[in-house]
Amino acid sequence: MANKTIIEQLKREQILDLLQEGKRIDGRALDEPRSISIETGIISNAEGSARVKLGDTEVVTGVKIHPDKPFPDVGDKGIFICTAEILPIADPTAELGPPNENVIELARVVDRGIRETGMIDLTKLVIKENKSVVGLFVDNSVINVDGNLFDACSYASVAALLTCMIPKYELQDDQPVQIEGEKSKPPVNTIPVSVTMARIGEHIIVDPNSDEWACMNARITITTNSDENICALQKGGSDGFTFEQLIKCSELAISTGSKIRKQLEAVA
Amino acid sequence: MANKTIIEQLKREQILDLLQEGKRIDGRALDEPRSISIETGIISNAEGSARVKLGDTEVVTGVKIHPDKPFPDVGDKGIFICTAEILPIADPTAELGPPNENVIELARVVDRGIRETGMIDLTKLVIKENKSVVGLFVDNSVINVDGNLFDACSYASVAALLTCMIPKYELQDDQPVQIEGEKSKPPVNTIPVSVTMARIGEHIIVDPNSDEWACMNARITITTNSDENICALQKGGSDGFTFEQLIKCSELAISTGSKIRKQLEAVA
Amino acid sequence: MANKTIIEQLKREQILDLLQEGKRIDGRALDEPRSISIETGIISNAEGSARVKLGDTEVVTGVKIHPDKPFPDVGDKGIFICTAEILPIADPTAELGPPNENVIELARVVDRGIRETGMIDLTKLVIKENKSVVGLFVDNSVINVDGNLFDACSYASVAALLTCMIPKYELQDDQPVQIEGEKSKPPVNTIPVSVTMARIGEHIIVDPNSDEWACMNARITITTNSDENICALQKGGSDGFTFEQLIKCSELAISTGSKIRKQLEAVA
Amino acid sequence: MGRKTDITLLDEKGIRCDGRKIDQTRNITIKAGILKNADGSAYIEFGGNKIIAGVYGPRDIHPKHLADSDTGVLRCRYHMQPFSVPERKNPAPSRREIEISKVIKESLQPAVILDDFPRTAIDLYLEVLQADGGSRCAAIDAASVALADAGIPMRDMVSACAAGKVENTIVLDVNNEEDQAGQADMPVALMPHLEKITLVQLDGMLTPDEYKKCLETAIIGCKQVYEIQRSALKAKYENGG
Amino acid sequence: MGRKTDITLLDEKGIRCDGRKIDQTRNITIKAGILKNADGSAYIEFGGNKIIAGVYGPRDIHPKHLADSDTGVLRCRYHMQPFSVPERKNPAPSRREIEISKVIKESLQPAVILDDFPRTAIDLYLEVLQADGGSRCAAIDAASVALADAGIPMRDMVSACAAGKVENTIVLDVNNEEDQAGQADMPVALMPHLEKITLVQLDGMLTPDEYKKCLETAIIGCKQVYEIQRSALKAKYENGG
Amino acid sequence: MGRKTDITLLDEKGIRCDGRKIDQTRNITIKAGILKNADGSAYIEFGGNKIIAGVYGPRDIHPKHLADSDTGVLRCRYHMQPFSVPERKNPAPSRREIEISKVIKESLQPAVILDDFPRTAIDLYLEVLQADGGSRCAAIDAASVALADAGIPMRDMVSACAAGKVENTIVLDVNNEEDQAGQADMPVALMPHLEKITLVQLDGMLTPDEYKKCLETAIIGCKQVYEIQRSALKAKYENGG
DSSP: OOOHHHHHHHHHHHHHHHHHTOOOOTTTOOOOOOOEEEOOOOOOSSEEEEEEEETEEEEEEEEEEEHHHETTTTTTTEEEEEEEOGGGGOTOOOOOOOHHHHHHHHHHHHHHHHHHHHHHHHGEEEEEEETTEEEEEEEEEEOOSOOHHHHHHHHHHHHHHHTOOOOEEETTTTTTEEEEEEOOOOOOOOOOEEEEEETTEEEEEEEHHHHHHHHOOOEEEEEETTTTTEEEEEESOOOOOOOOHHHHHHHHHHHHHHHHHHHHHHHO | OOOOOOHHHHHHHHHHHHTTTTTTTSSSOOTTTEEEEEEEEETTTEEEEEEEEEEEEEEEEEEOOOOOOOOTTTTTTTTTEEEEEEEETOTTTTOOOOOOHHHHHHHHHHHHHHHTTBBBOGOOOOEEEEEEEEEEEEEEEEEEEEEOOOOOHHHHHHHHHHHHOEEEEETTEEEEEEEEEEOOOBBBOOOEEEEEEETTTTTEEOOOHHHHHOSSSSSEEEEEOOOOOOEEEEEESSSSSHHHHHHHHHHHHHHHHHHHHHHHHOOO | OOOOOOOHHHHHHHHHHHHHHTOOOOOOOOTTOOOOOEEEEOOOSSEEEEEEETEEEEEEEEEEEEEEEEOTTOOOSSSEEEEEEEEGGGGOOOSSSSSOOOHHHHHHHHHHHHHHHHBBBBGGGEETTTTTTEEEEEEEEEEOOOOOOOHHHHHHHHHHHHOOOOOOOOTTTTTTEEEEEEOOOOOOOOOOEEEEEETTEEEEEESSHHHHHHSSSEEEEEEEEETEEEEEEEEESSBBBBHHHHHHHHHHHHHHHHHHHHHHHHHO | OOOOOSSSSBTSSSTTTSBBTTOOOOOEEEEOOOOSSSSSSEEEEEETEEEEEEEEEEEESSSSSGOOOOOEEEEEEEOOOTTTSSOOSSSSSHHHHHHHHHHHHHHTTTBOOOOTTTEEEEEEEEEEEEOTTTTHHHHHHHHHHHHHTTOBBSSSSSSEEEEETTTTTEEOOHHHHHHOOOSSEEEHHHTTTTTTEEEEEEEEEEEHHHHHHHHHHHHHHHHHHHHHHHHHHHHHHTTTT | OOOSSSSSOOOOBBBBBTBBBTTOOEEEEEOOOOOOOSEEEEEETTTTTEEEEEEEEEEEEESSGGOSSSSSSEEEEEEEEETTSSOOOOHHHHHHHHHHHHHHHHHTTBBBBOOTTTTTTEEEEEEEEOOOOTTTHHHHHHHHHHHHTTTOOOOOEEEEEEEETTTTTTEESSOHHHHOOOSSSEEEEEEETTTTEEEEOOOOOOOEHHHHHHHHHHHHHHHHHHHHHHHHHHHHTTTTO | OOOSSSSSSSSSTTTTSOOOOOTOOOOOEEEEOOSSSEEEEEEEEEEEEEEEEEEEEEEOSSSSSGOEEEEEEEEEEEEEESSSSSSSSOOOHHHHHHHHHHHHHHHHTTTOOOTTTTTTTEEEEEEEOOOTTHHHHHHHHHHHHHHTTTTTTSSOOOEEEEEEEETTTTEEEHHHHHHHHEEEEEEEETTTTTEEEEEEEEEEOHHHHHHHHHHHHHHHHHHHHHHHHHHHHHHHTTEEE
């Protein structure tokens, strides 16, 4: 569990010393995310897919699409579900078996970031109201862990969604049937960008790598939309933030997010 | 497991010594249940609810009602299901995770006691035969354990059922739809009362508290109906009863049950 | 796990020494299966059943039949599913709980052996295409383990299937309903016979018992049909076979299988 | 609460739907020592019930923290095969099976002398091949023989049989049709020499007098079962088992 | 993303659908020490929420390999009763409950001094009897009182309250109707003396200015809650609890 | 048992539906050392299969009682991503995946020298990103490279390729259409230098002669795969990997 080794303690001291001088362990500026590489259309069995590297954190994401019954009370909307799994190849400590609380939080934060911006217009994914709708299932498989899975999964999910092709369905005999050859781009309203920041001591850094992740005091993930409004927040970690720090984080999320959004827009 | 500490052994000796003199550790007579307090209508999200204290054993119970498909072969009856859970706040030894054999037995004994008396006339809970019926789901949450959960859960279930209001449903388009504003009292045939007794040495005591529970030889739960017939029995514990003891237990269940039934009738 | 005791090592040496002389520990020839006893019709609640002893390995198998929805894309075929369980009475090391990889492999190999020969003509088990078909559920319960569960379960499954009686169903009101009194024999195309062989050193033996099973290098199960073609193979164990050994195994599977098939044909 | 039926459950001559008299059990046969690997075993046919009981132990307990340093532990699993009932049963243990496992264990504990085997378990497995009314009693009857066959020291046998109410009459050993349609079913287990009742359950409705009669009737049945259990063990040991 | 509603959520006088002003919380009552067996406990009613918090510990951890030799461990389970919501909830823990358990734990960890209890756990159980909007904040409020009631050393209380956006206005303590129809809901937890925010989440959409206003509003609410928490603890100890 | 198809699976010139000859494999590319964290790794594209193999170990085993004091243990998990197949796959491991994990493990065990690492495990994880016919062979091919990349001592490589029957002709490396419509599919794994077959399965129907031909054909395919595996490892080490 939390038994910190001496090496971890020394690394924390080193990271803190550097931060006092305004530097990070890998040479980045405090508000600088790692480089992001995005490849799309890599899985032909998926209706949309992406492979994203955020530094050495790496995710493969697929979007599967099929007709489904709508959730009760929201018969006028399609279904959007986003999951995440940390594959055991990704990290020596990854666990097999049902997802633990960290993985569940990861999936739910990524899901909520996209859902709350209203990225996909779910009202356009209705085959027949209250009977049959289109479901988008976005599955994130983390294949290498180097900190900040939240943003890597979020970018991969957004890229896979932006490039997915939605089959057309019709009800025949009360059953939804796919119309061959008719596919369309997804109804996209806005592009969500998740930016995760850590507080280490009194310093706020953007996109912590795994050394920074291991020694942070607290973290926050803020998702903004194309209008640069704030649509989802999630604080984590075993300490807190001051009010001023939270305001600073929101500003960083908007400024950093704006640059990353351009890169995501380019894949569509 | 069963490794009895010295304190437990001393307590058993003390309890036995007192019983030789016809006394119990908390001053009650051998055939005297603890005081019962019953509060109903405490959960507005539930169609019926109760909070019952039997001494320091405490249970919160809710009745949820919704339409359901009938079980095969009993398409002419509504559904009645009673569950129980020992919440981890209730006892330092309570286990998280799926219910163990003790909790399953608890739920099934409480369920059977109510079901076998025919308390609720399930034939009156049919929306359309073989298609759609009303389901009553009675969930018992034990919040403090001081022995004899069987009776505490049974009284709470009965009180919640007696005070529940059943919505009216109609089939529309083959789907059951709730008719707003039309609710009715449940169709009650009889009032079941569960009485649990323990044998400690050759003594039979009513409503064992947790000290008595820990040192009993065997126990029995007997449920009677308003006509003072016997409708359900469950022997437990790692020893047995003589024939004469079982006759005595049935007499105690009827006499004690009759007093408790008055208290339950008062809540309706 | 694999910590071999001294007794096990001595037994392996003894088995190997005997094999050098062309002998087996229980006196059989290398290509000689143990005696097989087959009893059918033993479970009146099952539509077909069998109790098979292969030496001291013993299995009870039941076939349950009920209407079901067809699998998507194969709406023109009935359902055939074969399971296996090693009951805890069967062996001191048998595990409770969900099936482990050995039990899953056992079930899948037995299932595939029967399925791939096309023993049962599933196209004749359709009530209404794409809507409702007949399902055959073959459940194998191993009650005593003495090596080679594959063949014992396979023979028991085949015997139970050969002697099962299939009820007749009709759609009424879109629901499949059983027509009383009309039952028919299953539509059998061919009789599969599974033959399992082990390699110990350079020797190939048929139907290893549990001592032989414990010390084999590798095993193979080959299922042939009535035309003496090869329909399913499964290699197992932590070593391999040469090409020549695999050819020899196929010859043994055909010659041995042919004798066993006569015994299975006799039960029908 | 029973369902309606068209069958005549009890005719004017006191004959039941399966031809039995009111104080008569169904056919019962028990065979001891039927499994090669188990330390003790028995097979019972009790009416339509077909059940195998197998015993392993005393043996070490895993995980260790479940062991008791003062005494042995009796563990019990009652388990129905998927094909044992008219509707195929899901192989995962149901809540009903878990409860029955517990009441069977508690009906046998008073008879089994566990103190001589601290830190160990005696594992009793009851495999129902075919289920009929009264399967928990049949399972106890086989279990008791299997425990004896395994050489587990016992204070007494445990013999089980149900009684019940059919057409307002107390009858011995309720069968499946009687149970479905019937008014009450009360499984009882008895240590015949110590005259202790170690299992009693009831579904149905009995007046206090009927309750007494029902208990008395079941006890008579248990004593009949005991003779069959004894014969089974005798047969095994006479055959040099 | 909200749903449409026919209710007037905010009228021209700034009165909300349940009669509150925009800067007013729902009724809150907290009672400390309500469970006999738990080491510490509290019961909260916060609007329609009814939640029990119970604490056991510091106590030994099983299995041992989950223990930490340097510090104690705070464990937390947020759990809804099947009857706590309009549609009966399946008793198995949902993914939502697991996530809420984690964020509640992380909102309390900064306040709880765990270093004095190496190798042990403090177990915090939050049982939702009735759920309404804002149940995670209410759970934190009860939890904090229960931890104090259990005598766990704390750096500060943790007080939680949500703010949100309704009809383009930032309001305190969003209720269920407002949340369903509403534009944003932001639960916040605060250590009132240390002025540290230990929980913040958001569903909805806020401009940067609204975000700031929303945080400020929630913090005011947290401070109001803190006074109620203090009174609850005071009441317990004045009554010789 | 195949399904009917309208595709011409094999034309009169011996050309298959995807343009291959009967003795030709699909395109195969393997890259070693593609993961940062894993001790060894490989990525394979084999026809439409896209699979990552990652190896951790030798490392300590938890729980300890699964360890073997005489030798190391090879553990293997074959796992399909939800998006790897046309119908979204439930993320929980299916019975098919568990069986494939076992046969893959047993196809590699003969090659891996485990005796030098008592009490440890070598964990091999096979993550299928995209599945096509022959995924278990492709997984074994990647696994073997990943084990070598991790520096695990090996007696030989393990190279796998299927053969099968299409239109009554034995062909190498059955693809998905051929498998669906086809008559037989036989995956085979070979240790090329030791000439031992460590995996052989069969679905379909073969005469004894066809069986022999099919084995011979698969072995030729395995040897072709071996050259590609070698090149992948060479490329890695030449690039100073």
